[in-house]
Amino acid sequence: MRTSLNEIKQCDEYLQGKLNPEEHILFEAKLLISPVWRFNLHVLKQVHAVIRLYGWIQMKKELDEIHSRILHDPDKKTFCQNISNIFLKN
Amino acid sequence: MHLYKEYNADVMLLIEKQDIHLPELRTKFFEDMYEEVFPAVAIFVRHRNGSLQDAKDIFHDALIILYEKMLNNTLPVEVPADRYLVGIAKHIWIRKFNRDKSVVPLDETEAAITIPDDYFPAPNDQKLLTLLEQTGKRCLDMLRSIYYDKLSVHKVAELFGYRSVHSASVQKFKCLEKMRDIVKRKLIHHEDFFE
Helix, strand or coil: CCHHHHHHHHHHHHHCCCCCHHHHHHHHHHHHHCHHHHHHHHHHHHHHHHHHHHHHHHHHHHHHHHHHHHHCCHHHHHHHHHHHHHHHCC | CCCHHHHHHHHHHHHHCCCCCCHHHHHHHHHHHHHHHHHHHHHHHHCCCCCHHHHHHHHHHHHHHHHHHHHCCCCCCCCCHHHHHHHHHHHHHHHHCCCCHHHCCCCHHHHCCCCCCCCCCCHHHHHHHHHHHHHCHHHHHHHHHHHHCCCCHHHHHHHHCCCCHHHHHHHHHHHHHHHHHHHHHHHHHCHHHCC
16 A cells, blocks of 8 residues: 555544554554644544444435335334324323 | 344354444344334433433434444343443433432433533544545545444455455555545644634
């Protein structure tokens, strides 16, 4: 892999806690002396947060589809009626 | 009702085989949970003057938290699934509507449940996602599989049609690099983007 990808790999493994103790110490030393590495790591953390958000949004979409499917399934009439009744009661 | 331990055996097998990611198996698991647990959550929400939409939103958040706990192996093995899910839903209700914990009945098991502090997305992450969508759905889907669904690169290579684990791994870092560069440019040129 080219150098820039290896740098990403190191930052990623650091964030995932996958570096061995020796690599971990070396990486933290790099962070101490290099503002560029610190900045790159900070940005990668933000990228990870966005990937998590993307996963979360996709899950919401999947669950919305399941909800619609179940509540419109003719084979689940009793279940749907029970749910409707809960919200009809005063 | 299924006991969590029964679910646990099935779910752990799904996680071990990395099959929970496969849409049809995950969907089946969610459908089972829907039919077993949603009525209880709906009753809880209705008793607090909530709507069907509130019940649905809270239940979906609870299922996502359950799924994330399953993938992170942080689900206690001794708690029945239905109780755990209802417990998560109660905590979400408290947090979403800023309710006092003392007015929501929580038994000992439910009181011990925690939901992640960062569960609800930060506004800046939403802005960034819109920006990163320009790197393409394939990159986002691949990274979601690795970081969110915790799939191995081996499984990702198989799912996304890479000839080897090495190719998939290189592609993963290329996607991360592309995204990191976009965020960097934004940070350097538009500091006001991040409030």
